[in-house]
Amino acid sequence: MAEELTPMDRSTGHAIPLRNTPERYGIVAQTLHWLIAALVTVQFVFGVKAASLPLSLERLILLARHKSLGLTLFALVILRLAWRMYSSPPPQPSQAPLRTAARLSHGLLYALLLAMPIVGWLLSSASSLTVSWFGLFSLPNLVTPDRRLAHWMLLTHQTMAWLLLTVVVIHIGAAFWHHFILKDNVLTRMLPFTRRGRRSGRPP
Amino acid sequence: MLAECWVLVPQAGKIVFTGTQAGAPVHGTFSDYAGRVCIDTGHATGSRFRVSVRTASVDTQLPELDKALRGPDFFNSARWPQAMFDSESVKPLGPGRYQVTGKLTLRDVTREISVPIRLTPAGGGDARLSGQWSLQRLDYHIGLGQWADTEWVGNRVEILFSVTLKPVAGK
Numbered sequence: 307m308a309e310e311l312t313p314m315d316r317s318t319g320h321a322i323p324l325r326n327t328p329e330r331y332g333i334v335a336q337t338l339h340w341l342i343a344a345l346v347t348v349q350f351v352f353g354v355k356a357a358s359l360p361l362s363l364e365r366l367i368l369l370a371r372h373k374s375l376g377l378t379l380f381a382l383v384i385l386r387l388a389w390r391m392y393s394s395p396p397p398q399p400s401q402a403p404l405r406t407a408a409r410l411s412h413g414l415l416y417a418l419l420l421a422m423p424i425v426g427w428l429l430s431s432a433s434s435l436t437v438s439w440f441g442l443f444s445l446p447n448l449v450t451p452d453r454r455l456a457h458w459m460l461l462t463h464q465t466m467a468w469l470l471l472t473v474v475v476i477h478i479g480a481a482f483w484h485h486f487i488l489k490d491n492v493l494t495r496m497l498p499f500t501r502r503g504r505r506s507g508r509p510p
Numbered sequence: 511m512l513a514e515c516w517v518l519v520p521q522a523g524k525i526v527f528t529g530t531q532a533g534a535p536v537h538g539t540f541s542d543y544a545g546r547v548c549i550d551t552g553h554a555t556g557s558r559f560r561v562s563v564r565t566a567s568v569d570t571q572l573p574e575l576d577k578a579l580r581g582p583d584f585f586n587s588a589r590w591p592q593a594m595f596d597s598e599s600v601k602p603l604g605p606g607r608y609q610v611t612g613k614l615t616l617r618d619v620t621r622e623i624s625v626p627i628r629l630t631p632a633g634g635g636d637a638r639l640s641g642q643w644s645l646q647r648l649d650y651h652i653g654l655g656q657w658a659d660t661e662w663v664g665n666r667v668e669i670l671f672s673v674t675l676k677p678v679a680g681k
Contacts, residue, residue, distance in 0.1 A: 361574050363656040363663070370532030370662065434537065434571040441533030451571030 322498055325393040330495035332393065338386040339496055342419070345379045346474070353467055373430060374440045380423035387416065396495055411476055418470045422463060429459035513550035516637060516675030518543060518561065523638070523673030525563060529647070530664030538579070542567035547639065547675060549600055549608065549629070557600035559610055563593040583654045590617045606630055616650035632674055640672040 325332040331339065352372040359365040398408045427448055430437045434451035438444045449455060484492035525540040542564035550556025565585035568576055580587040597612020603626065611624040627641040646665045647653055657663055 361578050363659055366531060366662055373532075435531065436534035436536070438532050438534035444534045453571070453573070 326395050328396055329491070330396060333498075334389055335386070335393070335395065336496060336498055338382060338389065342379065342382050342386065345375055345382070346419070346470070349375055349379065350467060350471065353464075357464065369435075370438065370441075373426065373437045376423045376426050377437065377439050377445070379419065383416065383419045399490075399492070408480070411473055411480065414473050415470075415477060418466055418473065422466050422470065425459055425463045425466065429456060429463055432456035432459055513548040513553075513556040513558075515546065515548040515678050516639075517678050518545040518547070518639075519636070519674040519676050520544065523671070525669070525671045525673070528668040528670070530666075532662055536570065536575075538568050538570035538576075540564070540567050541569060543673070545595075546678075551602055555598065557598060559595060559597040559600065559612060561595045564591060565593055565616075566591060583657050584652050586617055595623075614645075614650075616652065619650045621649060629675075635677050637675040637677075638672060639675050642668065642670040644668045 322330070322333040322336060324334055326335050349372060352368050352375070356365050356368040356372060359368070398405050427437055427445060431447035431449045432452045432455040434447075436444050436447055481493045481496075484490050485494070520543070521541060525543060526537060527540075528535050528537050530536065540563045543561065545559070545561030547561075548556065548558045564587075566580050566587035568579050568585070570576055570579070579585055582589075585593075594615040595612055596615075597610050599611040601609045601611075603609055606629045608627050608629065609624060610627055611622065613620050614623045623643070623645070625641055625643045627639060630638045630640070632638040644666055647667050648658060648660070648665050652667075653659075653663060
């Protein structure tokens with residue numbers, strides 16, 4: 307395990323290892339987790355704001371940023387899943403109902419994070435408003451302009467957004483519940499600047 | 511040699527424009543246009559192009575955008591229903607190729623433009639008139655107020671046309 311630790315980690319025991327360990331998430335998984343969390347928040351705010359605006363330059367700019375960030379988010383989620391396969395995350399709760407709930411909510415989070423950008427891409431294509439990534443390159447249109455499809459994709463994208471918000475609230479609630487009620491390390495293992503193994507048992 | 515004259519066949523062809531929004535292309539078409547074209551290669555003054563496009567016929571496949579384009583900030587179709595092109599200068603460039611110089615009127619702005627065109631046989635005596643050029647939309651006051659921004663809505667607009675001409679007698 308020594309090769310997974312940064313030099314500072316060995317000297318102080320505070321810094322985070324690059325890779326996941328059985329006790330906590332490593333720096334890569336943590337960075338991706340919090341970056342994705344921040345981007346999802348921004349995306350939600352931009353999306354809700356844009357939906358409330360009439361056709362205007364302000365909405366055009368909001369949606370352009372929403373699309374660029376959405377594409378970025380999609381790439382980050384894929385990177386996160388790839389990293390998860392490369393470096394196993396700390397184990398999920400051992401009790402059966404908790405384990406199922408965790409698997410279900412995490413699965414739903416990943417599914418929504420992957421599906422929403424694709425639905426958004428379909429929505430943009432069907433609306434004949436090509437997706438550009440910060441004006442640097444454009445994505446090909448997935449479909450030819452189609453008003454009916456655009457209508458359904460918008461409805462799907464918005465429904466997914468509210469569903470995602472619901473699952474995120476459950477996710478945050480579960481993290482606090484683990485921390486304050488169950489008093490385990492489920493929350494702290496995803497936090498930087500905390501002693502590893504805090505609240506939980508000693509490493510094996 | 512007499513001038514050869516044609517009229518534009520309605521609907522048989524397309525006039526497409528491509529602008530940009532947030533760095534990505536956005537296309538639209540005009541389906542309602544009319545015009546008369548005479549080319550007299552033997553005389554310097556016999557040629558004439560008169561083409562009009564009904565700006566309200568714009569179609570971007572996005573009803574909300576079409577409505578905005580017809581509105582006061584863009585074409586203002588209620589006040590200026592037609593875009594007009596009028597030329598009496600047609601210079602041959604080669605077989606079936608001409609340089610047409612004339613006045614383009616969009617909204618309240620008239621400017622001289624010069625467009626290279628191709629004229630190709632389309633069967634049954636018909637001909638196909640095609641070409642492309644570009645304009646700066648702000649030169650014609652297209653995009654007022656917030657839409658004058660060129661960072662998010664590109665100033666340059668490409669125009670591509672390919673329309674069918676039917677021969678008519680005389681000038």
